[in-house]
Amino acid sequence: MLTLQTMFTPPADDVSNAMATDLRARLLDAAIALxxxxxxxxxxxxxxxxxxxxxxxxxxxxxxAALIDATATSGLxxxxxxxxxxxxxxxxxxxxxxxxxxxxxxxxxRLICETPAGRDGLADLLTPSAGAAAGRTTALALAIGxxxxxxxxxxxxxxxxxxxxxAGQVRxxxxxxxxx
Numbered sequence: 298m299l300t301l302q303t304m305f306t307p308p309a310d311d312v313s314n315a316m317a318t319d320l321r322a323r324l325l326d327a328a329i330a331l332x333x334x335x336x337x338x339x340x341x342x343x344x345x346x347x348x349x350x351x352x353x354x355x356x357x358x359x360x361x362a363a364l365i366d367a368t369a370t371s372g373l374x375x376x377x378x379x380x381x382x383x384x385x386x387x388x389x390x391x392x393x394x395x396x397x398x399x400x401x402x403x404x405x406x407r408l409i410c411e412t413p414a415g416r417d418g419l420a421d422l423l424t425p426s427a428g429a430a431a432g433r434t435t436a437l438a439l440a441i442g443x444x445x446x447x448x449x450x451x452x453x454x455x456x457x458x459x460x461x462x463x464a465g466q467v468r469x470x471x472x473x474x475x476x477x
Contacts, residue, residue: 321357323347325371328364332404340364365408369415372405377422388436391423395440396456399447406444416441 327346328338336342340354340361347353358364380394399406409415416437423436446454 324354328368366414369408369412372409373418392443396443396447399444403448410441410444
C-alpha cells in the first residue's frame with residue numbers, strides 16, 4: 298500500500314514526540330502553578346491541573362520524587378532565563394538576580410534549595426562567577442542563604458547584602474573574619 302505524505306504533514310513519530318514533549322511541559326507548568334498556590338504537587342493534582350487523565354503523568358515521571366526533581370530543573374531554567382535577561386555576570390549580580398527570582402517565585406526558589414538537582418544546578422549556575430571549587434561552595438551557600446532570607450520575609454535585606462557585595466562594601470577581615 299502506498300501512503301502519500303505531503304510536505305505539511307510531519308511523520309507520525311515526530312507528531313507523537315512533539316505531543317509527549319508538550320504534555321511533559323504542561324505537567325511541569327501545572328506542578329509549578331500548584332506550588333505557587335501553596336498546594337502540594339502530587340501526580341494526581343498535577344494531572345487534574347493539566348487537564349489530563351490521572352495516569353498521564355506516569356508516562357513521564359516514575360513517581361512524585363521524579364516529578365519534583367524535574368520541576369526543580371524546570372525552575373532552574375526559569376532562573377537562568379531571568380539571569381540571562383539581566384546580563385549579570387559577576388557573583389553579586391547573579392546573587393541579586395537570585396534574590397529577585399526568590400521574591401517573584403518563592404515556591405520555585407524553595408524547591409531549588411531543597412532538592413539535590415536544584416542545588417547542583419544552582420551551583421553550576423554560579424560556578425563561572427565564583428571560580429574554583431571553594432568559590433563554588435561559597436557561592437552556593439550564599440545563594441541558598443539569600444533565598445532562605447528572602448523566603449523568610451527579608452528580601453530587602455538579602456538584596457542589600459547582594460548589592461553591597463558587588464559594591465565592595467562587605468569585606469572579610471583576613472585575620473578575624475569579621476565584616477568591615
